[in-house]
Amino acid sequence: xxxxxxxxxxxxxxxxxxxxxxxxxxxxxxxxxxxxxxxxxxxxxxxxxxxxxxxxxxxxxxxxxxxxxxxxxxxxxxxxxxxxxxxxxxxxxxxxxxxxxxxxxxxxxxxxxxxxxxxxxxxxxxxxxxxxxxxxxxxxxxxxxxxxxxxxxxxxxxxxxxxxxxxxxxxxxxxxxxxxxxxxxxxxxxxxxxxxxxxxxxxxxxxxxxxxxxxxxxxxxxxxxxxxxxxxxxxxxxxxxxxxxxxxxxxxxxxxxxxxxxxxxxxxxxxxxxxxxxxxxxxxxxxxxxxxxxxxxxxxxxxxxxxxxxxxxxxxxxxxxxxxxxxxxxxxxxxxxxxxxxxxxxxxxxxxxxxxxxxxxxxxxxxxxxxxxxx
Numbered sequence: 001x002x003x004x005x006x007x008x009x010x011x012x013x014x015x016x017x018x019x020x021x022x023x024x025x026x027x028x029x030x031x032x033x034x035x036x037x038x039x040x041x042x043x044x045x046x047x048x049x050x051x052x053x054x055x056x057x058x059x060x061x062x063x064x065x066x067x068x069x070x071x072x073x074x075x076x077x078x079x080x081x082x083x084x085x086x087x088x089x090x091x092x093x094x095x096x097x098x099x100x101x102x103x104x105x106x107x108x109x110x111x112x113x114x115x116x117x118x119x120x121x122x123x124x125x126x127x128x129x130x131x132x133x134x135x136x137x138x139x140x141x142x143x144x145x146x147x148x149x150x151x152x153x154x155x156x157x158x159x160x161x162x163x164x165x166x167x168x169x170x171x172x173x174x175x176x177x178x179x180x181x182x183x184x185x186x187x188x189x190x191x192x193x194x195x196x197x198x199x200x201x202x203x204x205x206x207x208x209x210x211x212x213x214x215x216x217x218x219x220x221x222x223x224x225x226x227x228x229x230x231x232x233x234x235x236x237x238x239x240x241x242x243x244x245x246x247x248x249x250x251x252x253x254x255x256x257x258x259x260x261x262x263x264x265x266x267x268x269x270x271x272x273x274x275x276x277x278x279x280x281x282x283x284x285x286x287x288x289x290x291x292x293x294x295x296x297x298x299x300x301x302x303x304x305x306x307x308x309x310x311x312x313x314x315x316x317x318x319x320x321x322x323x324x325x326x327x328x329x330x331x332x333x334x335x336x337x338x339x340x341x342x343x344x345x346x347x348x349x350x351x352x353x354x355x356x357x358x359x360x361x362x363x364x365x366x367x368x369x370x371x372x373x374x375x
Contacts (some may be wrong), residue, residue, distance in 0.1 A: 181283025234334025
């Protein structure tokens with residue numbers, strides 16, 4: 001026969017040297033409960049440390065609410081509360097309830113002066129640079145182990161990452177590259193038409209796509225598509241403590257998680273860039289043939305006469321640099337993510353913004369170097 005649940009009871013035990021508050025019975029929502037304030041006053045003048053003995057038959061959130069109220073009452077009277085006999089899980093739940101929220105932590109930040117803010121900002125930048133250098137060094141070490149055949153990387157992960165950032169990205173790259181070619185041709189035609197040089201639309205589109213826009217626009221697409229995905233995936237794994245579990249079982253995250261994604265980008269980015277160059281040139285041909293009656297033979301010959309192997313290789317080199325930046329920055333923000341859902345969103349946003357800034361800066365630097373070298 002099932003024993004009927006006892007009603008919730010809360011009473012003082014003065015049989016020992018120090019009073020002990022006994023919590024017994026069933027502390028559930030359905031049970032009637034004693035008035036905590038009245039029972040607390042019955043304890044009289046309490047010592048600096050009070051023990052609470054928990055021996056309940058059944059419990060739910062009502063027990064947690066009682067213990068939280070007891071903690072607040074003890075804090076108001078500068079009394080140290082010692083909780084004994086807590087059921088499994090209650091102590092952990094109390095720790096979570098006692099931990100300050102993110103908003104409370106933000107509200108508790110002191111109001112620093114401008115000198116302190118500059119110092120803290122410089123310290124934050126130095127810490128970020130040090131962490132970034134450490135991350136890059138660990139990736140290079142993992143690359144070295146991969147070259148020597150000692151890396152613990154699964155080829156299945158590489159092929160899955162390659163499918164995600166390679167064939168999976170073809171439709172959106174094709175659409176954007178075609179539109180970029182159309183826009184370049186249309187804007188250039190408006191100027192070249194005044195001189196009767198519409199045929200040179202092919203020159204402008206071919207050079208613009210192979211040296212600049214093909215690699216850059218593909219990288220921007222991959223930043224929003226793949227870089228954000230890497231940051232979100234690794235950030236979710238960090239928040240769920242999956243990366244900690246991998247470390248516990250002896251799987252190095254750099255080799256097991258980072259290398260497949262980085263290598264997949266290094267393989268797919270040059271291919272996608274060549275694909276974008278071809279479709280951009282085709283988009284320019286659509287404008288040239290549709291508005292200015294340039295034949296296909298004329299357009300192709302003019303493009304081939306203008307293009308050189310150097311232009312093509314510069315675009316491929318940029319795509320490799322962009323692939324490294326997208327992979328490293330996306331994975332770095334994913335691994336440095338916090339342990340909650342909000343941190344995952346912040347890491348993804350920071351990753352995309354940082355990648356795009358890095359792409360533009362690196363593209364400008366490479367273009368400037370090529371211009372100074374005359375190539």
